[in-house]
Amino acid sequence: MSDEYQYHSTDLDLTGDPAEGNWSIRCTDVHKRLGGVSVLNGLTVAIPDDTITAVLGPSGTGKSVLIKHLIGLMFPDSGDVVVHGESVPKLTMPKLLALRQRIGVLFQDGALFGSMSVFDNVAFPLRQHTDQGEAEIARVVTERLTDVGLVDAMDDSPSQLSGGMRKRAGFARALVMEPDVVIFDEPDSGLDPVRTALLCELIQEMHSLHGGTYIVVTHNIASARQIGEYLAVLWKGRIVEAGNAERMFSSENAFVRQFLSGSAEGPLTMD
Template sequence: MIEIRELKKSFNGKVVLDGVNLDIKRGEISVIIGRSGEGKSVLIKHIIGLLKPDSGRILLDGKDITTMSEKEFREVLKRFGMLFQGAALFDSMTVEENVGFALREHTDLPDSTIRKIVKEKLKRVGLEGVESMMPADLSGGMKKRVGLARAIAMDPEIVLFDEPTTGLDPIMSDSIADLMLDTQRALKTTYVVITHDINLTYKIADMVAMLHQGRIIEKGTVEEMKANPNPILRQFLEGRAEGPIKVF
């Protein structure tokens, strides 16, 4: 569904992505793992068009999205949803307005229908009766859930997750993982997740890819990755300070 080919990106001479190649299959949960600062967020921002590559291509159903006009790409964006690291809820709007935002902007649905959809999406992420609350009144876990409800409000084909469990306690992280699994299985959506949370990766991933020094160094199923002897991957999965990856 998404093919990333020789994607390169540098910032002020510092190479962040150095020829990334990756295939993301339709209807699967693809998890991209890697240390902080390895360019995972940069990669996901390229997929959704927030950044333009120095070179390389990103093909969505065979069409290169990096060379599309703004108008064309805006139509492509309607196929995407995204959950940001800090949820990025609009803090001047209520939960209901946040979740229904894209529906109000892009459809002519009557307000009663939008409210019904919002309620249903919030229920799907395990939240009820929070419609009139402001984002500032929500806990971290609730914000992520509302962010997920907003991301799936337009029934997108692809949802991107930027560190969905960062800043959450282990129990809340696990419940977010369950939620991601539930929604993905129910909606048959393609999920692309970037994270350094290994527990989350093991729980939800159909395909795992490791980004290291600007390249995808290994990819495979969870079982394949667990059995992979690559010392860099092993060090990361086992969370050891000693190994080929130098911490300082």
């Protein structure tokens, strides 16, 4: 009988400090069933502080569901999710809302409001969550739009932008509250290889400028290689292996090797 989890590490060490500093996020033995299916099945992972972590894994393996647990859009059936020392499932609604303000999320399609200009999209969190005046808001929004190279498009509506520009606008909006944690759900989906590389470069630049915990969910090995300092490989709702990029790219684990080399040979098959 084959063991579904034979390739998954059992000794994911969550007690030690990674070389880069402290852990800012820890998930411990998280289980989550959705629609009668076990999606997260004993997921344990720690994400280092002030580092770009790439979360990699095949389609439908629970990456987006994991992200929803980090921002408290979903809660575990069992297990714990701790962000900056606070257990997300135990937070009261006001505390959860406060935590979410410290997390910037870039959703797959940028998730911009179609009826608002680029400027108003980026200004939205500031208008919603702060009492900053319009002059201060304009200063901050212009700065972030300059960072992502969209200052000339601030009056455009999202429908006038290319896919790459929409992602950059979403990125500017994710950064506007000066978050400690920034999460990107497949920032490279739908982009050509050159624009993907440019977006990754932008993510790196913003990280070196603002610091913080960056989590980039991707299936794109080139992106992971380009920007991932720490890598976590997810499969079947559980972490197969996690570690510093250098170690992961020379992993002995058959699944990790297959996935990181994009090979047809290995434990991952079509079914």
